Amino acid sequence: MIPQRIYYVWFGKNKKPDNIRNNIESWKKENPDxxxxxxxxxxxxxxxYKFTKKAYESQDWAYVSDVARxxxxxxxxxxxxxxxxxxxxxxxxxxxxxxxWGLENSDAINTGLILGSEKGNKTLKELLDIYSKITFKHELKNHLVTVPIVTNYFLKHGFRKINRYQILENDAHVYPVxxxxxxxxxxxxxxxxKTIAVHHYAGSWVENNIQWKKYNKEWVKKELILKVPSLFLKLKKMKQSLTS
Structure with a gap:
């Protein structure tokens, strides 16, 4: 059973803004024990870890958090x-x-949404093994985003790219968006x-993360093509008429 503890990361020693303090208060309110x-x-x-050392030295706090959690x-x-x-x-x-674990969209698992685990969990150990072989470089950080790293790991362990509740190897429970x-x-x-938590996407690192934006932009396009084909064709025809 997972212990009654909630962890969060705050590297850099900056003062917490009001919205973050309010979020932490919501954790206490909903989970008083x-x-x-x-x-x-x-x-x-x-x-x-080499990864966290280099990320910390370049003040890329979010990347330190990816491994620390x-x-x-x-x-x-x-x-x-x-x-x-x-x-x-x-x-x-x-x-x-x-x-x-939580799905950010149908093909992306984001450990920032929620990550819960028993002590000594095999899945976490294998993810740490992956990170132990990676050296962080600030100039290459767009290629080291945690969402695809974690998602690609799970794709090799039974994860299917569908927005459904899934139980994978080692009793890993993945929840829909x-x-x-x-x-x-x-x-x-x-x-x-069914909503348990709301991720407000306040991280400034996201705004500047080209790889992250590209990863999700491709997903949005795919969802439109597969799920709303008529809308996609209509938009395409509108674009052609405007350029002709």
């Missing part, structure tokens, strides 16, 4: 949430799984009765 723990320079060795949960167990995640329901019912990412980063979406 959980311990809330901040991961920072005092309780995580940023030099433990996995390491902390592997060694202690609990849940991790990005600071721009607001909880609107308790995560207590999720504790029976060996690990918990509406549970943890009901509002899309490009706009739109809606909160449903």
């Amino acid at each position: 959980f311990q809330i723990i901040e991961i920072n320079e005092s309780n995580f060795d940023v030099y433990k 996995i390491d902390i949960l592997f060694n202690n167990g609990g849940f991790y949430l990005d600071t721009d995640v607001e909880l609107i329901k308790s995560i207590e019912p999720l504790r029976n799984a060996r690990s918990v 509406e549970y943890f990412a009901p509002l899309h980063y490009w706009g739109g979406g809606k909160i449903s009765k």
Whole structure:
């Protein structure tokens, strides 16, 4: 069973803005029996991995967080949430799984939405093994985004690119988009009765991340083509008429 702990990362020692403090308060409100723990320079060795060492030295805090969250949960167990995640329901019912993951869209698993795990989880160990072989370089960070790294790992372990609840190897429970990412980063979406958390996409690193934007832009285009073919053809004809 996953311990009653929620971790978040705050490297760089900057002051937390009001919206982040409000999100953390929502975690406490919905989970009064959980311990809330901040991961920072005092309780995580940023030099433990080549990846985090280089990311920390270049002040790319989000990339330090990508590995720190996995390491902390592997060694202690609990849940991790990005600071721009607001909880609107308790995560207590999720504790029976060996690990918990959230879909950002039908073909992307994002550990920032939620990551829950028992201590010593095999899946987390294998992800740490992947990161231990990667050296972070600031100039190449657009190719080191955690979403495709984690998603590609799961594609080799039973993950299917569909927006459905899936239980994969090692009892990894992957939840559909509406549970943890009901509002899309490009706009739109809606909160449903199944929604547990809302990811507000406050990270400034996302705005400048070419690879991340390209990865998701391609997904949006694919969804339009597959699911709304008539709309896609109509837009295409409109574009042709304007350019002719």
